[in-house]
Each structure stands twice: as C-alpha cells, then as structure tokens.
Amino acid sequence: MMDFEKIAASRRGFMGLAGAGGAALAFGAGTAQAAKQRTSARILILGAGAGGAAIANRLTERLDGAQITILDGRAQHWYQPGFTLIAAGLRKADYAISSTEQWLPRGITYINEYAAELDPESNRVTTTGGQRIEYDYLIVATGLVLDWDAIEGFDLSMVGPENGVSAHYASPEAAEKSWLALDKFTDEGGVGMFGRPATEMKCAGAPVKICFLAEDIATTKGNRGKCEFVYNAQAQNLFGVPVIHHRVRQIMDERDITYRYQHVLKSIDLGAKTATYALPEGAEVTDKWDFINIVPPQRAPQVIRDSGLSWAERWMDQGWIEVDMQTLRHARYSNVFGIGDINGVPKGKTAASVKFHIPVVEDHLVSEIAGREGTRRYDGYTSCPLITRIGRAMLVEFDYQDNLTPSFPGVIAPLEELWISWLMKEVALKATYNAMLRGRA
Numbered sequence: 001m002m003d004f005e006k007i008a009a010s011r012r013g014f015m016g017l018a019g020a021g022g023a024a025l026a027f028g029a030g031t032a033q034a035a036k037q038r039t040s041a042r043i044l045i046l047g048a049g050a051g052g053a054a055i056a057n058r059l060t061e062r063l064d065g066a067q068i069t070i071l072d073g074r075a076q077h078w079y080q081p082g083f084t085l086i087a088a089g090l091r092k093a094d095y096a097i098s099s100t101e102q103w104l105p106r107g108i109t110y111i112n113e114y115a116a117e118l119d120p121e122s123n124r125v126t127t128t129g130g131q132r133i134e135y136d137y138l139i140v141a142t143g144l145v146l147d148w149d150a151i152e153g154f155d156l157s158m159v160g161p162e163n164g165v166s167a168h169y170a171s172p173e174a175a176e177k178s179w180l181a182l183d184k185f186t187d188e189g190g191v192g193m194f195g196r197p198a199t200e201m202k203c204a205g206a207p208v209k210i211c212f213l214a215e216d217i218a219t220t221k222g223n224r225g226k227c228e229f230v231y232n233a234q235a236q237n238l239f240g241v242p243v244i245h246h247r248v249r250q251i252m253d254e255r256d257i258t259y260r261y262q263h264v265l266k267s268i269d270l271g272a273k274t275a276t277y278a279l280p281e282g283a284e285v286t287d288k289w290d291f292i293n294i295v296p297p298q299r300a301p302q303v304i305r306d307s308g309l310s311w312a313e314r315w316m317d318q319g320w321i322e323v324d325m326q327t328l329r330h331a332r333y334s335n336v337f338g339i340g341d342i343n344g345v346p347k348g349k350t351a352a353s354v355k356f357h358i359p360v361v362e363d364h365l366v367s368e369i370a371g372r373e374g375t376r377r378y379d380g381y382t383s384c385p386l387i388t389r390i391g392r393a394m395l396v397e398f399d400y401q402d403n404l405t406p407s408f409p410g411v412i413a414p415l416e417e418l419w420i421s422w423l424m425k426e427v428a429l430k431a432t433y434n435a436m437l438r439g440r441a
Contacts, residue, residue, distance in 0.1 A: 036064040039369045044125060044135035046115055048072035050080075050437060051141035051339035051354045053103040057439030058362050060105040063369070068107075069133060071125065073114035075100055077437075078172060081351050081429055084206055084387065086175035087168035088213040089183060090426070093176040103437045115142075118307035120333045137365060140321055141339040142304060144202060144349075146170065147297040152267030154294060163270055164190075166293040168210060181291060182210075186218040189226025190290025193275055197297040198234040198264045199318050202341050202349040205384040205396070207231075207295050208238065208248060214293075215255055216389035229256075230287075232263035232277060241402045244386075247415045251388055268292065300342055309336065311344045320344030325400065326377040328360050337361045345380065347400055352383030355436050381405060385425035393421040 043059065045052045048070050056070050082096040104110050111133075117126040125133045146169055148156060158165045159177045164185060166178035185192055194211040196204065211231050218227045231238070231252065237245040238252070238259060252259050263277040266284065276286045300310060300319030309330065310319040322331045323338040325345045330336035339357045341349045348357070356378055364374030380400030387393045396414050397405045406414045412421060435441040 037062060037366055037370050038064045039066050041136045041369055042067045042134065043069070043137045043139065043365075044133055045070040045139045045141060046072075046118075046125070047141035047143055047340075047342075048074075048100045048104065048110070049077065049141065049143050049340065050351055050433070051143075051357060052139070053077070053100075053437045054354065054358050054439055055139055055141065055339055055361060056108055057103075057105045057437070058358060059365070060107060061439060062362065062366050067109075069109040069111065069135075070104060071111045071113060071115055071127060071133070072100060073112060073128060075112060077103055079430060079433060080202070081425075081433065083168050083172065083175045084209050084213070085426065086172060087166065087178040087182065087210055088217065088390070089179045090390070093172035096172040096175070105439075115303050118303055118309070120308060120330075120336060123335070136335060137368075138333075138336045139339060139361060139365075140304065140309065140336065140342050142301050142342050144298045144341045145301050147199075147299055150197075150297045151265060151294060153270065154268050154296075158270055164273070164289070164291045165268075165270070166210075166291065167295075168293065169206070169295055178293070182214055182217070182293075185291035186214060186221055186223055186227060188290075189218075189223055191228045191230065191288060192291040192293075193230050193232065193287065193289040194293045195232030195263065195265055195277075196234055196295050199297040199299065200315065200320065200349060201295070201298045203351075203384065204240065204349070205386045207293065209387040210293055211257065212251070212255075212388045213390065214291075215257060220390070229258065231257055231259045232265065233259060233261050234264050236261050241396070241398050241404075243402075243404065243415070244396050244398070247394070248386075251417075265294065268294070298341075304342065309333070315344055325380070326360075327364055327374065328357055328378055329364055337365060345378075345400075347380040347382045347398070348378070350382050350384060351433055351436075352397075353381060355441060356381045358436075379405075383407075385421055385429065387422065387425060388417045391419060391422050392417040393425050394418070395421040395424060 077098045077100045079096040085091045113127040113129045115125050116128045123135050159167045159174050161180040161184040164181055166181045168175040168178040196207040215229050218224045238248045239245040262280050266278045267276045274286050305319035309321040311322045321338045321344055323343050328338050340354045360376040360378045363376035367374035383397045385393050386396050399405050404414050
C-alpha cells in the first residue's frame with residue numbers, strides 16, 4: 001500500500017495524486033498569506049504562460065493597489081508537459097490547449113500583444129502594437145523560442161506520417177501529427193532517429209522520453225524486430241545529472257537502443273531521408289532514417305536578446321537573462337526578475353521548476369515594496385517524470401549540485417521504473433499544474 005501520509009508531509013509538493021472522481025492539488029500548497037501590502041507600484045509581466053499567469057495570481061493576493069499588467073500575444077495557453085503524451089498517441093491535441101485569459105486574475109490589465117522593444121534603463125516596454133508601457137518592476141516570463149531555422153533543410157510543414165517526421169515540441173497540433181508519424185513507423189519498421197540540441201532546453205528529458213515510448217510502442221505492437229532506435233546525445237552523456245545518465249544508459253542497453261555521444265543534428269534531406277550530425281572538431285556524419293524526431297536549438301526571444309538583460313559572458317549564443325541563481329533577481333537591474341525558461345541559471349527549465357521560482361520572486365518583490373529584505377532562495381530544483389514506457393516512469397528530481405532531491409523519500413525510489421511515477425505524470429500532473437496557474441500551488 002502507498003503511504004499517503006508520508007507523501008502528504010513531503011517538503012516538495014509539486015506532484016499530486018489523482019483520486020476517483022477528481023484530482024488532488026499539489027501537496028504543500030495553500031500556505032496562509034500575510035495581510036496585503038499596500039502599494040501603487042506598476043508591475044509589468046512579460047509572458048502569460050505558466051510562470052506569468054501564476055505570479056500574476058500570487059501578486060494580486062499579496063498586493064493591494066498595485067497596477068499589474070501582463071503582456072502576451074498568444075491567445076492560447078499550452079500545457080506543454082502534455083506534448084509528449086500527445087506525441088505518443090495517449091492524448092489528443094486539445095488536451096493541451098486552453099485560453100490564456102482564463103488563467104489570469106481579475107483586476108489586472110491583459111494586453112494581447114508581444115513586447116517589441118525593452119529598455120531596462122528607462123523602465124519601458126514598447127509592444128508590437130505600438131503601446132508604451134512604463135513599469136516600476138519587471139518580471140520576465142517570456143519562455144524561450146524554438147530555433148527551427150537552425151536545422152538546415154527542415155520546415156514544420158514536413159511534420160506528419162507522409163514524411164516520417166516528428167517535431168513534438170512545436171505545438172499541440174504538431175505533437176498530434178508527430179504521433180501519426182510515430183504510429184506509422186512502429187507499424188512498418190525502419191530506422192528511428194532521436195536526440196536533442198546542444199543549447200540549453202526546456203524539459204531536457206523529453207527527447208529521451210519519446211525515444212523510450214517509441215520503443216515500447218513498437219514492442220507492444222510486436223514489431224520491435226523491424227525497428228532500430230538511435231538516440232543522439234549532444235554531449236558525452238545521455239542526461240546532465242551523472243546518476244541519471246548512468247540509469248538511462250542502463251535502460252537503453254537493456255532495450256537495445258543505440259546511443260551516440262556528441263552528435264548534434266545540423267540538417268536533414270527529406271528527399272534522401274538523411275540527417276547530418278555535427279561531431280567534435282568540425283567532423284560530420286550523415287545517416288539514413290525512416291523516422292526522425294527533431295528537437296531544435298532553443299534560445300531567448302530576440303526582444304530579450306536585444307534588451308541588454310542577457311548574460312554577456314555565458315550562453316552568449318542563447319541569450320538567457322542574467323539573474324542571480326538563488327534570488328532570480330537580475331544582476332544589473334535590481335527591479336527586474338526572471339521566472340521560468342528565460343532564466344540564465346544552470347538548471348530549472350521545467351514546469352516543476354517554475355513552481356519553485358514563483359515564491360522566490362514573490363518574496364523578493366513584495367519584500368522590496370515593503371522595505372525589507374527577501375529571504376527565499378531557489379536551489380535549482382528541477383523535476384522530470386522520466387517516462388520509460390507506457391505505464392512506467394522514474395520521478396527524477398535534482399538541484400544545482402546534481403543531488404537527487406526526492407519528494408517522497410522512502411516511498412518512491414527516484415531511479416526505479418514505477419507505475420505510481422507514471423500516474424503522477426499521466427493523470428495528476430495537469431491538475432497540479434492548473435492549481436499552480438491559479439496561484440494555489
């Protein structure tokens with residue numbers, strides 16, 4: 001029997017468990033709030049995704065009189081942790097789609113435009129529609145952009161069963177087309193190529209997950225013998241945390257999945273069905289494929305890269321903003337904070353990380369307004385429910401130092417393939433994510 005009392009007492013609490021007829025909110029959520037802080041501060045939030053919506057909800061509960069504006073040009077909210085499930089045929093595209101506006105609190109100003117120009121020296125943002133917005137505090141929660149143009153010969157119109165091309169990071173609809181391509185491949189057989197880019201990226205375990213799921217689907221269909229699976233790692237490991245790398249390698253060995261190190265996808269030739277990979281010291285290799293899952297390089301939006309907020313000495317080709325890794329406050333502009341994928345920190349580009357970014361930014365911003373020092377710190381917590389097959393997953397959680405930080409020690413072993421870890425990903429995570437968007441987790 002599962003020890004639910006031990007789970008409920010966990011210090012982490014991002015995950016929840018679904019029950020019959022409903023789902024639990026995140027364990028540890030719902031802490032009592034202090035009296036509201038009176039202020040007339042102008043707070044601008046760039047991005048209404050997971051981080052932007054959640055911090056907007058939290059700040060409306062903490063501040064009385066603040067002028068909160070949130071800027072995002074996408075009318076749809078995408079539940080991105082669901083994309084892998086869609087690409088494996090377990091959900092339809094609409095599972096991951098909702099309205100951006102439905103997650104935002106009352107009393108704020110929502111502008112359905114993107115930032116076109118950001119001037120942190122003047123505390124001003126100009127929108128794509130020409131509006132000028134001045135702020136006292138800026139929260140950057142833009143997420144990142146997928147640099148599809150960096151893969152020569154590729155275009156998103158190629159995704160689908162006709163070409164054997166998958167690109168499940170692109171959108172819910174692209175994830176659904178990716179499933180049709182994967183379904184056909186695991187019926188007919190051939191060579192399947194998987195891998196990840198050399199840049200930092202959101203949910204770095206997702207390329208491994210889709211590879212594992214593809215192999216499991218082929219096995220379940222009885223077609224494993226007709227399929228070859230190749231995973232191309234961008235570095236000298238399969239996962240950046242050493243203990244997880246060794247476990248992933250062990251599973252790939254057990255399931256006869258070929259893995260290659262320091263292979264970075266450079267281009268594809270759709271007509272010839274070949275992919276060219278960059279190797280160390282300028283070398284290249286070109287391989288044939290029947291199915292290929294493409295995950296492109298990932299970078300900060302251009303408006304952020306042009307703003308002067310990016311690191312000048314690290315990630316220069318990617319543009320992540322220069323925040324303190326513990327406070328998430330900008331190193332050069334003290335009235336600027338970062339939440340989510342945009343942050344230039346060594347870990348933390350997952351939805352679970354956002355959950356732990358939010359109280360840190362909230363604490364330091366509200367404390368500043370109140371005239372005191374913030375105390376909360378982000379330790380790099382990152383969670384990846386690493387699916388290994390349909391019905392099994394490993395709940396891997398770690399920090400800046402690559403220490404495993406299990407939410408449920410003694411209850412859920414982080415490196416074991418368990419049904420309960422799968423349940424958290426496939427059933428319970430979305431309810432917890434939604435609670436986070438509302439500011440309740």
